[in-house]
Amino acid sequence: MPVSLYASPPGVLFPRGSPQEWGQAARQPPGLLPAQCRAFSNNKILVELDTSSGVATMKFKSPPVNSLSLDFLTEFCISLEKLENDRACRGLIITSAVPRVFSSGLDINEMCGKSREHYAEFWRAVQEMWIRLYSSNMVTVAAINGSSPAGGCLIALTCDYRIMVENPKYIIGLNEAQLGIVAPFWFKDTFVKAVGHRVAERSLQLGLLHSVPEAHRIGLVDEVVPEEKLQEKAAAVVAQWLALPDHARQLTKSMMRKAVLDHMLAHREEDIQNFVNFISKDSIQKSLSMYMEMLKKKKS
Numbered sequence: 001m002p003v004s005l006y007a008s009p010p011g012v013l014f015p016r017g018s019p020q021e022w023g024q025a026a027r028q029p030p031g032l033l034p035a036q037c038r039a040f041s042n043n044k045i046l047v048e049l050d051t052s053s054g055v056a057t058m059k060f061k062s063p064p065v066n067s068l069s070l071d072f073l074t075e076f077c078i079s080l081e082k083l084e085n086d087r088a089c090r091g092l093i094i095t096s097a098v099p100r101v102f103s104s105g106l107d108i109n110e111m112c113g114k115s116r117e118h119y120a121e122f123w124r125a126v127q128e129m130w131i132r133l134y135s136s137n138m139v140t141v142a143a144i145n146g147s148s149p150a151g152g153c154l155i156a157l158t159c160d161y162r163i164m165v166e167n168p169k170y171i172i173g174l175n176e177a178q179l180g181i182v183a184p185f186w187f188k189d190t191f192v193k194a195v196g197h198r199v200a201e202r203s204l205q206l207g208l209l210h211s212v213p214e215a216h217r218i219g220l221v222d223e224v225v226p227e228e229k230l231q232e233k234a235a236a237v238v239a240q241w242l243a244l245p246d247h248a249r250q251l252t253k254s255m256m257r258k259a260v261l262d263h264m265l266a267h268r269e270e271d272i273q274n275f276v277n278f279i280s281k282d283s284i285q286k287s288l289s290m291y292m293e294m295l296k297k298k299k300s
């Protein structure tokens with residue numbers, strides 16, 4: 001019997017009247033999926049659950065860069081909830097279906113030129129995503145097959161294990177300072193837990209985006225593999241973790257994560273207000289606009 005890390009669901013956000021077909025298995029033409037495979041999908045995320053192994057693979061499919069918009073975050077949380085409540089599912093591999101990018105982090109458009117109410121709703125969704133993933137009973141593995149700055153890195157850090165594809169073009173890190181914004185305390189805490197205080201402090205203050213070998217060296221990713229080995233390796237890691245009795249692994253995970261989770265839950269509303277006040281400042285809006293301009297110029 002799985003042990004619930006947090007008895008009641010984190011609560012909040014699901015959209016007023018969910019417009020999507022979420023909750024229904026994708027209508028696959030017969031024969032496309034093996035009998036032990038179930039799938040569901042929406043605009044931005046595809047989930048396939050292999051009921052024989054108990055492992056689901058979640059693929060981000062929101063081109064061009066899997067940015068974490070409010071819609072994306074909502075669909076992500078709904079997918080997590082659905083898997084969490086499915087007794088057939090014990091492990092989750094998170095990866096990207098978009099070439100060269102795992103996730104570009106929070107959608108900057110959601111943080112520019114919007115109302116305070118919108119910022120509050122958006123930030124609550126970011127928190128919700130982190131709470132659900134960080135407190136998940138499932139074994140969670142990030143199979144990072146592309147660049148993963150800021151919020152993308154946070155998703156990876158929130159998993160139990162990180163495997164990244166070796167590619168000289170891929171980068172990963174919490175680069176918020178480079179945008180003129182500040183990683184909130186629970187991003188920082190999650191990062192510190194993975195890499196230690198000194199490495200996190202330097203990396204956060206400089207807003208560093210690390211190459212794959214460097215990310216491996218500092219412990220930001222646990223393993224580096226060639227692209228063609230990624231899925232096989234992720235499946236092997238999940239199987240290794242699932243070989244332990246669920247209750248022992250889950251209670252250990254809960255114990256290791258409790259302080260960080262409790263701290264966040266205790267300061268959740270305050271954190272939303274801090275975010276709204278911070279992001280509404282003219283100077284921050286200007287920094288974000290300049291950063292978006294810079295991204296666009298880089299292309300031309």
Ligand SMILES: CC/C=C\C/C=C\C/C=C\C=C\CC(=O)SCCNC(=O)CCNC(=O)[C@H](O)C(C)(C)COP(=O)(O)OP(=O)(O)OC[C@H]1O[C@@H](n2cnc3c(N)ncnc32)[C@H](O)[C@@H]1OP(=O)(O)O
Pocket residue numbers: 064065067100101103104105106107108109147149150151152175176179181182183184271274275278279292295296299
């Ligand atoms: C006191 C404190 C209190 C509270 C806390 C306060 C503040 C905390 C606030 C926020 C925390 C935020 C965390 C974040 O996640 S911020 C997002 C940071 N993300 C980035 O910096 C990534 C930027 N993107 C890239 O570096 C690259 O796009 C890439 C490496 C991911 C991929 O490179 P490509 O060359 O493949 O693609 P591009 O040509 O650069 O991009 C294509 C397209 O996508 C647009 N885009 C990219 N990233 C984002 C994004 N994050 N949001 C929105 N849009 C994005 C890019 O502009 C291009 O658009 P066009 O095709 O030109 O229209």
